Amino acid sequence: xxxxxxxxxxxxxxxxxxxxxxxxxxxxxxxxxxxxxxxxxxxxxxxxxxxxxxxxxxxxxxxxxxxxxxxxxxxxxxxxxxxxxxxxxxxxxxxxxxxxxxxxxxxxxxxxxxxxxxxxxxxxxxxxxxxxxxxxxxxxxxxxxxxxxxxxxxxxxxxxxxxxxxxxxxxxxxxxxxxxxxxxxxxxxxxxxxxxxxxxxxxxxxxxxxxxxxxxxxxxxxxxxxxxxxxxxxxxxxxxxxxxxxxxxxxxxxxxxxxxxxxxxxxxxxxxxx
Amino acid sequence: xxxxxxxxxxxxxxxxxxxxxxxxxxxxxxxxxxxxxxxxxxxxxxxxxxxxxxxxxxxxxxxxxxxxxxxxxxxxxxxxxxxxxxxxxxxxxxxxxxxxxxxxxxxxxxxxxxxxxxxxxxxxxxxxxxxxxxxxxxxxxxxxxxxxxxxxxxxxxxxxxxxxxxxxxxxxxxxxxxxxxxxxxxxxxxxxxxxxxxxxxxxxxxxxxxxxxxxxxxxxxxxxxxxxxxxxxxxxxxxxxxxxxxxxxxxxxxxxxxxxxxxxxxxxxxxxxxxxxxxxxxxxxxxxxxxxxxxxxxxxxxxxxxxxxxxxxxxxxxxxxxxxx
Numbered sequence: 204x205x206x207x208x209x210x211x212x213x214x215x216x217x218x219x220x221x222x223x224x225x226x227x228x229x230x231x232x233x234x235x236x237x238x239x240x241x242x243x244x245x246x247x248x249x250x251x252x253x254x255x256x257x258x259x260x261x262x263x264x265x266x267x268x269x270x271x272x273x274x275x276x277x278x279x280x281x282x283x284x285x286x287x288x289x290x291x292x293x294x295x296x297x298x299x300x301x302x303x304x305x306x307x308x309x310x311x312x313x314x315x316x317x318x319x320x321x322x323x324x325x326x327x328x329x330x331x332x333x334x335x336x337x338x339x340x341x342x343x344x345x346x347x348x349x350x351x352x353x354x355x356x357x358x359x360x361x362x363x364x365x366x367x368x369x370x371x372x373x374x375x376x377x378x379x380x381x382x383x384x385x386x387x388x389x390x391x392x393x394x395x396x397x398x399x400x401x402x403x404x405x406x407x408x409x410x411x412x413x414x415x416x417x418x419x420x421x422x423x424x425x426x427x428x429x430x431x432x433x434x435x436x437x438x439x440x441x442x443x444x445x446x447x448x449x450x451x452x453x454x455x456x457x458x459x460x461x462x463x464x465x466x467x468x469x470x471x472x473x474x475x476x477x
Numbered sequence: 478x479x480x481x482x483x484x485x486x487x488x489x490x491x492x493x494x495x496x497x498x499x500x501x502x503x504x505x506x507x508x509x510x511x512x513x514x515x516x517x518x519x520x521x522x523x524x525x526x527x528x529x530x531x532x533x534x535x536x537x538x539x540x541x542x543x544x545x546x547x548x549x550x551x552x553x554x555x556x557x558x559x560x561x562x563x564x565x566x567x568x569x570x571x572x573x574x575x576x577x578x579x580x581x582x583x584x585x586x587x588x589x590x591x592x593x594x595x596x597x598x599x600x601x602x603x604x605x606x607x608x609x610x611x612x613x614x615x616x617x618x619x620x621x622x623x624x625x626x627x628x629x630x631x632x633x634x635x636x637x638x639x640x641x642x643x644x645x646x647x648x649x650x651x652x653x654x655x656x657x658x659x660x661x662x663x664x665x666x667x668x669x670x671x672x673x674x675x676x677x678x679x680x681x682x683x684x685x686x687x688x689x690x691x692x693x694x695x696x697x698x699x700x701x702x703x704x705x706x707x708x709x710x711x712x713x714x715x716x717x718x719x720x721x722x723x724x725x726x727x728x729x730x731x732x733x734x735x736x737x738x739x740x741x742x743x744x745x746x747x748x749x750x751x752x753x754x755x756x757x758x759x760x761x762x763x764x765x766x767x768x769x770x771x772x773x774x775x776x777x778x779x780x781x782x783x784x785x786x787x788x789x790x791x792x793x794x795x796x797x798x799x800x801x802x
Binding site: 211212214215218219221222223225226228229231232244247248288289290292293295296297299300305308311312314315317318319320321322323324325326327328329330345346348349351352355379380381384405408409410411412415416427430431434441444445448451452455456459467 | 505506508509510511512513515516517519520523524525526527528530531534541591592594595596597598599601602605606608609611612613614615616617619620621622623624630632635636664668672676721724725727728731732745746749750753754759762763766767769770773774777
C-alpha cells in the first residue's frame with residue numbers, strides 16, 4: 204500500500220483527464236441548454252457567458268412534456284408493481300412446495316428468462332391489435348409483463364437464502380398461504396423487491412423499442428419517444444433539443460442518486476443468476 | 478393474532494401426517510399452486526404462444542393483409558440470405574456484438590484495476606464512467622447524433638476545424654458510421670461492466686498479492702498471474718451479457734444513424750420491426766426472428782455450460798465463505 208506519492212498523483216491526473224474526456228458529451232448537452240442558437244454555433248464547448256433560460260422556459264411550459272412524463276410514470280409504476288407481484292407470488296409458490304412438477308415448471312420458465320423481446324414482437328403486435336391494445340398505454344403494460352419472469356428468478360433465488368423455519372412456524376400457528384405471503388414472506392423479501400424493482404424501473408422508463416412500435420399518437424408518447432420526436436421538430440434549434448434531453452434525463456438522474464446502491468446490487472444479482 | 482391462534486390443532490395434525498414435506502392438505506396445495514397461475518399465464522401468453530406463432534409463420538407466406546397463410550417450407554429462410562437489407566442487418570449486428578464485447582472487455586478490466594486503487598477524485602471518475610448506464614440509450618444516441626454530425630457545425634467537426642481539419646462524415650460514410658456506433662456503444666457500457674468486475678475483484682483476498690510481492694512478482698505478473706485468472710468467472714458473465722445485449726441492439730443505431738447510411742448500420746431488430754410490423758411481411762420477419770432466437774439461445778446455453786465448467790474448475794475464494802459452496 205506504500206505507493207509513492209508521485210505515482211498516486213500521476214494516476215489521479217490521468218484518470219481525471221480520461222473521465223473528463225468521457226464526460227464531454229454530458230457536459231456538452233448541459234452547457235448548451237443555457238445558450239441561444241447563435242451562441243451555440245459560435246462556441247459549442249465554451250461555458251455560457253450569460254445564463255440564458257429561454258430554452259428551459261419553453262420546454263417547461265410545453266404541456267406535451269408533462270403529458271409524456273405522466274404517461275411514462277403510469278406505465279412504469281403499474282407494470283413494475285405488477286411484475287413484482289406476479290414474480291413474488293410464483294417464487295413463493297415454488298419455495299413452499301418443491302414438488303417434481305414445480306421443478307419442471309421452474310426449468311421451463313427459464314425460456315422466458317432467455318428469449319429476447321424481439322423474438323415475440325410480431326405475433327404479440329398482432330395479438331394486441333386484436334385486443335385493441337396497440338397505441339394504448341395499457342398495451343405497453345401488457346408487453347412489459349414479460350419482465351415478471353425475470354423478477355421471479357431473482358426473487359426465488361433470494362428466497363432460497365431465507366430461514367424457512369419462520370414460514371414453517373407461521374404455518375404451524377395456522378396461518379393460511381395468503382397470510383404467510385403477505386405478513387411473513389413479503390417483509391422478508393423486501394430487499395430483493397427493492398433491488399429488482401429499481402432494475403425493472405430503469406428498464407421500463409428507458410425502453411424505446413416497445414413504445415416506438417406500439418405507440419403512434421402524440422398524446423400517448425413516453426418521455427423517450429417525446430425526445431425522439433423532438434429531434435425532427437428542432438432539426439435546426441439544437442439548444443432546444445438539448446434542453447428537452449436534459450429535462451427528460453433529470454428524473455432518471457434523481458432516481459439514480461437515491462437508488463445507486465440497489466442498481467449496483469441488482470446488476471450483480473441479475474448477472475450472477477443470469 | 479387471536480384468529481391465528483384458534484386454528485393450530487388442525488394444522489398440526491395435518492402436518493403430522495406428512496413426512497417432513499413442506500405442504501399441508503390438498504386444499505393448501507391447490508391454493509399454493511394457484512400462486513403460480515399469474516406467472517404461468519404471463520409465460521403462456523407472452524412467450525409460448527408468440528414463439529409458436531413466430532415459428533409457424535416463418536414457414537408460411539403470411540402477410541397479415543389476407544388471412545391466408547400458405548406453407549412455403551424454408552423459402553423465407555433462403556430469402557433472408559438474398560435480401561440485401563436483412564443481410565446488412567445480420568452483418569452489422571454481429572460486428573457490433575463482437576466489436577463491443579471485445580473492446581469493452583479489454584477496456585473495462587484495466588479500468589477496474591485502476592479504479593480499485595486509492596487516488597484523489599476516484600468517486601468522481603467512477604461516477605462519470607458509470608453515468609451513461611443511467612439514461613435511455615435512445616436519448617444518448619440522439620445526443621451523439623449532434624456531437625458526431627457530419628456537418629461543419631457538428632461538435633466534433635467544429636472542434637477539429639480549429640486545427641484545420643476538414644469536416645469528416647462521421648455518420649455519413651459507411652465504415653465511419655459503423656465505427657461511430659460501436660465507439661458510442663463502448664462509451665456507454667464500459668463503466669457498467671467495470672462495476673461488475675469491481676465486485677469480483679474485491680473478493681480476491683489481499684493476501685494473494687502480499688505473497689506474490691514477497692516472492693518478488695512485478696505488477697504485471699500480479700495482473701496476469703492473479704487478477705486475470707481469478708476474474709475469469711466475471712469475464713464469462715460480462716462477455717455473455719455483452720454478446721446477448723449486442724445481438725439485441727436497436728436503440729443506439731436507430732437513434733444515432735437510423736440504420737444508415739444505406740444499410741450500413743442496420744440491425745436485426747430494426748429489420749424485424751420494419752419488415753414485420755411496418756411492411757406486413759410476417760413470414761420473412763418471423764424467419765429472421767427464429768434465426769435470432771436460436772442464436773441467442775445457443776449463446777445462453779453455452780454460457781450456462783461454461784459457467785458450470787468454470788465453477789467446477791475454480792474454487793472461487795469470495796463466494797466460498799459461510800454460505801454453501
